[in-house]
Amino acid sequence: MGFGQHQTFYLRQHWLTKGLTEVNKNSRFFYEPAHFEVLGVGKNMAKSIRHWLKATRLIEEQRTTMTEIAMTNLGRVVFQFDPYIKTRYTLYILHYLLVTERNEASTWYWFFNVFNERVFTKQILIEELEQWVKENFEKVVSVNSLKRDVECLLQLYTEKEYRDKTPEDVIKSPFETLNLVNQTRSANFIKSEKDYYLIENVLYIALLIYSEKHRVKEVSLNDLVNGAELWGKVFNLNRDTIIEYLLEVQKRYPVIFTRTNRLDVIRIDTETLWLDEMKAAYENEVFKL
The missing domain is CATH 1.10.10.10 (Winged helix-like DNA-binding domain superfamily/Winged helix DNA-binding domain)
Incomplete structure (x- = not known):
């Protein structure tokens, strides 16, 4: 099972590109002592970048004489044709891959494949997720870990308010553009069924x-x-x-x-x-x- 591996950081714009660029040059990149400095982030953010690359199946660990992290075949195709992840086409496919692996990003799998409510609050998500985990996994997962997963998931998919923000304050997720989850004027969230284009x-x-x-x-x-x-x-x-x-x-x-x-x-x-x-x-x- 996979919970809390994002280090509380949702995927940011350009993270996948940065990670793929470095892995393309060096399959031992994420094992280098200064890799987080090369990425221009802190150590936990670097772990998060590695997680998102793996969760979207763009990289994988390979064990030969030493452990390496290499691009998958998908990673090579994306890096060749859409290295800056500019198209919604690429994002839709990465979304599909992210939410269909039960043991890699378990909360994401649950939210899209198991959780049936269309309108919900953050608290409902936490309670329902906690119950599902208890019923489906032997290992105990802390409620705090599940809360962090729920917060991260909503931040990943929900469009944020950028008006009157400075560039430093704009921390956008590329998955926002898919418009799969919206927040209402109240504290509710909604799984969108309209107003987005599927290819x-x-x-x-x-x-x-x-x-x-x-x-x-x-x-x-x-x-x-x-x-x-x-x-x-x-x-x-x-x-x-x-x-x-x-x-x-x-x-x-x-x-x-x-x-x-x-x-x-x-x-x-x-x-x-x-x-x-x-x-x-x-x-x-x-x-x-």
Whole structure:
């Protein structure tokens, strides 16, 4: 399980780029005594940068004669085509990867795949998360650690107020632009179901990742709406919106949506690997900024 590994720091703009740049030059970078000085941050922030790179699957530990941290194949593709993480396309895919690994970023997995409330307070999140942890993990996790996770998650996804702020005060998360979580004028938060643009290729990539990970070629419409690691949960989409997207996705990609009286089934009719499809999408510029 993975709780509290962010050192209380949510992901900042340019952190992924900084980390990938240094790892590209030196696979032992994060083991160098002065690595945090090179990054221009404190020691705990440097640990946080390393965590976010790993949680988004851009880097991985490799053990040979000594432990190294290298870019994953995904990291190399992103570093080649979108090194400054400027596109929402890249961010959507990194979001998908972040929230679908139960044991890497457990609170993030729970929030998007298990927690069903659309409108909630921070206190509700903490209480519900605490209950889920007790029911699903043998190891005890402190309430303070869960509180820090909840605070970090909300800071990562919720747009912050920047008006009348100096540049030094603007600490933006790149995931804000996805508009997946909003704060109301009261103390409530809401999982957004509207006013954001999803790229059909992102949804197709998500299907390919799910297919490869779980070794399946078919999913039901109900699973796509309500199942963990699929469109409805990960991207806050309702059933009607998912059907609209499905009709568009099957026009462009080898996805077959069969509607019957008893069972609506989506079949992934390809052997293409998701990373190959993602690379092709970058090369053909199928995304928008």
